[in-house]
Amino acid sequence: MRKKDFMPGADLVGLTRRHFLQSSGVGLGGMALSGLLARDLGAKPSPETEKSKFGLHHKPRAKSVIQLFMAGGPSQFEMFESKPDLQKFHNQPIPESFVKGRRFAFMDTFSKERPRLLGTKRKFERAGDGDLFVSELLPHFRTVVNDLAFVRTVATDVFNHAPAKIFFNTGSAQVGRPSLGSWLSYGIGSESFDLPAFVVLQSGSRGPRGGVQNWGAGFLPSSHQGVPFRAQGDPIVNLSTPKGIDQGIQGETIDALADLNSHHLAETGDLEIATRIRAYEMAYRMQSGAPDLIDLARETRETLDLYGATPGRPSFANNCLLARRMVERGVRFIQLYHADWDHHGDPTNHLDAPLEKVCRETDRPAAALILDLKRRGLLDDTLVIWGGEFGRTPMGEVREHIGRNHHIDSFPMWFAGAGIKAGMVHGKTDEFGFGPTSGRVHVHDVQATIMHLCGIDHKRLTFRFQGRDFRLTDVHGELATPILA
């Protein structure tokens, strides 16, 4: 495709570009551990691909992870937690023993009087072969319950949105630590030929609170940070060449750069230059790979309908389908944010129409993702996880509409695919669903478990910064073994 110009430099220095790319395929300064450049045409397998095959510490079950991040905190009581006592004691103050000395978000709406329990108007039915009851809001989810492990009792430490999201992503509520995806990229690299190792997608009315901090690389090399793919315009910032500069010019420019840079490499002996040449090659491949990736029109009508996706109209459905296409292309970690789950009871965010809307937007695509991965044989080594940064209280909030407050003691998540025990329902909560009575799984445990499935011992993947060995799970984290196959 690209025609090479006459290149005196490389001949004179006796080095062809391909030659030194091969000879320096490993151990190149900053790029050695980078996930972005795992493979090069004709290059030896790099340490990244070795790692992804055998795992960093043990054989991995998952090659890729898709995280469906329901930003804002979905209400388990309208979707999964059917609690007769909550109905029975509806509008009664919650017993003091539950809330004494406790702190909540929006304390002012809670502190005037003891908050009252809120029953739900949603109808529940048993779904799957376990004892999970799912409400009418999730008709599609009901059909895949036997394909996943459902955890009722996830707990977190922080109850405001941005800090809780940052906590979920980085293991710390303080900003500046590396995110799970960047740890994975740092630890096991990428499988992708023409896409980044860690991609972030977003749908709903806005981006997640905390922004880039949610997928930042913290003190890890910045090449490991999540690359946001945008729904409109260039999927990656600056992916398109400027007007008038076509693939031919771009290719010849990259060839000329490689030649001139090789010449200077021979002069200086600095292998960082070789890394830069490879980075330009990868950039060039991304320019064709990413548009190909996002071209959903290549999918069949049947597949589009399965997800409810419409090419050209950004949606959670499109993003789920994109996630499957990224898995096929070897992307390591794909994080999908869908906003608008924060149903406090104000006029635009409450448990009636706004909750119905967001369930409608996400229910079919999430179920379709499992079905589609499964029928293509991809679910065996793809881990799909679903959940918010926290859940919602069994108590209602005193506002104009019906709503619930942020709740960190116990909230649901589900896990499907690689290494997960399908059909499992894990954890029990008390009569009001306030806290776990058994099977509590902390966010640090979730992080440890995801890493474990990717072949990483969360206690051993560390990075020294400011005099301390940091890891994703800080000094915490136990594997959630009951949900592992």
Add this chain to the structure above:
Amino acid sequence: MNCYFRLGLILVWTGFFATASWAEDPSIKVMAIFKKSCAECHGAAKQRANLRLDTPSGILEGGDSGSLFVAGKPEESRLIDSLLARNGVSRMPPKGDPLSQADIDLVRAWISSGAHLSKSDSTAGTQPISNHWAYQKVRRPAIPPVVSPAVRSLQWGPNPIDAFVAQKLQKEGITPSSEAPAHTLFRRASLDLTGLPPDPDELSGFLVKQNGKNPNEVYEAWVDRLIASEQYGERWARHWLDQARYADSNGYSIDSPRSMWPWRDWVIKALNKDMPFDQFTIEQIAGDLIPNATIHQKIATGFHRNTQINEEGGIDKEQFRIESVFDRVVTTGSVWLGTTLQCCQCHNHKYDPITQREFYRVFAFLNNQDEPALTIVPAVPGKDKKSKPEKPAITSLVLAERAKPRETRVLLGGDFTRPGMVVDAGTPAVLGAMSKSEGPPTRLDFARWLVSRDNPLTARVIVNRYWGQFFGMGIVETENDFGTQGSPPSHPDLLDWLASEFVGEGWSMKKLHRLIVTSRTYRQSSRARADLEAIDPRNRLLARQKRIRLEAEAVRDGALLASGLLVKKVGGPSVFPPQPPGVDQFTQVKRPWIASEGPDRFRRGLYTWFWRAAPHPALTVFDAPDSGTTCTRRNKSNTPLQALTLLNDQSFLECSHGLALRVLREFPGGQERQVLARMFELCATRKPDAIELARLEAYLARQKARLAEAPDQARQIVNQGGPPGKDLALSGKHPIHDRASLVLVGRLILNLDETITRE
């Protein structure tokens, strides 16, 4: 009695002997009760439930079930619950008799009175003063002689830096590298000192004027010129802004804009006038407390207002205020003391002799401020103020001491809902005492202590960090960890000599920088050497210089300078250069980004508006810090996203337009080889060699041929919006495909590794 005896000893040890209150101190009795009834399971030998009741720190920190007590509230305290076996807490001690009512009453009374432990607390007496190198006073080592003739012949010697470096090289039998070629050296000094490459014309003009002087004098004159330029302050301000976690917005989810640029401008000015580093420190930490503080000294306190502010609904404001104070303590520890304080926030550090309590004593200095915005009335030139249109008032975030101080308590596990004992403001014992003034020590005393001669760390940390900027790595590699877990200095004597010299020369940053860049060590070639690969692959012995990729701002600034577009205005509100559309697609609150069409489009990168939730991608892609926490050394990554930025970003494309326009104006005849050589020189500060020139010619010829066939495509390349593209489109002398081809060449050269590297 034994217990009384031990505590007495500890009291004597720490010198906090409080004769009057000691005898009736209830904590002594409580300690005795614990010792008698609890220490068997919660003592030195065994710590059931991770709880230790034989030391004050153990009592304060609690165990697996959390804190033992809520100070002042015995009825809410788990300790009382367990002594009385109530509220579902099982009885303690589990075996044998329960505590007597009298003992329980004593414990209850102790909690009611605030659960103070005697001044002799947790840490006292258990920490020997560390003999770790970094906690010893700075010495001034003798300058070693340069003995090796080979090294002497390279003129190593007069600058003491070289003597120290040569000492080690001689020992290893390594010869230093020769001096870098002049174009490399002058470019290196320019980039390091001002963040800009030299303008080749300015450099050659300078060299012509210096004709006849010896090369050494010429280089030193160039250095002096750079240090005197206003761009010096801008470059070093950016380094300081990293450490201060500067941004133009509040962070977290709402990320509203804030006005901090007057503080940023204060930094630039302070550096340009070479404000001594001790004063620079004192004004930023406690400028408001200096007697008769000027408005500038108040603005300086903005350093610690660069913390994030959470504007989300439903938050506990106190929680985030405390987060800010944590951030201030940790930042102060990293920036001045090269010390990790994060661990001490939650527990006593395993290895380093700074305790949790000492963390909160430092915390107490920074826990006592209101956080106002200072209104700065802009100076109106001329006497008749009324005749001038009023400028809008400018504000800047500052610190102001509260009239009524807050009480500071140890927060157990770093959790603000678990307050422990009350602590007074004070400094870590291992780092030397504060000089006492009247009354309790203030933030101003703390600031002075940071830069006092007794503080063993600050001068070492600062010179080391600057050293790292000039060599790619500090003498202590872990530039923000001088503790026992950090790496030892590669050249301890050099580090101490530099620290002593820095303080001795009045904490002058400019003198320090001049000393470093005029050393022979600095002036060496950065070429890789096969003989060093095995012996010293990481160049710790400094037998050569290092190629270092430019920082994000310098990548931008260099391209603007080469293309003749750079607007060198210093200071003022942050600006909006072009940015790819949709950068805010992922933020909670959309912030419009309207690119400036005027001079502000071409300002230096340090003036680019920084939204924490959505920073300008050209900055983050090249490792500009996210301003979430203090950054004392930037990463240097090397990624495809950098390639996409340099190839495709609007700002860099405009630089290609500017570069083409510039050479077409300079060479109206269009002499191709000169044009190509000139473009290369403008970017790389050297002429291309024959091979490079031939490759550029081949590329140009190919693009010309291609675009001659496709005039529409050529027109598109030139017409891309932005002032330089418009000018280029209008400069009709040359065929459109010639102009477009030169844009492509400019783009090629701006993408060269060498263009974005200081060699």
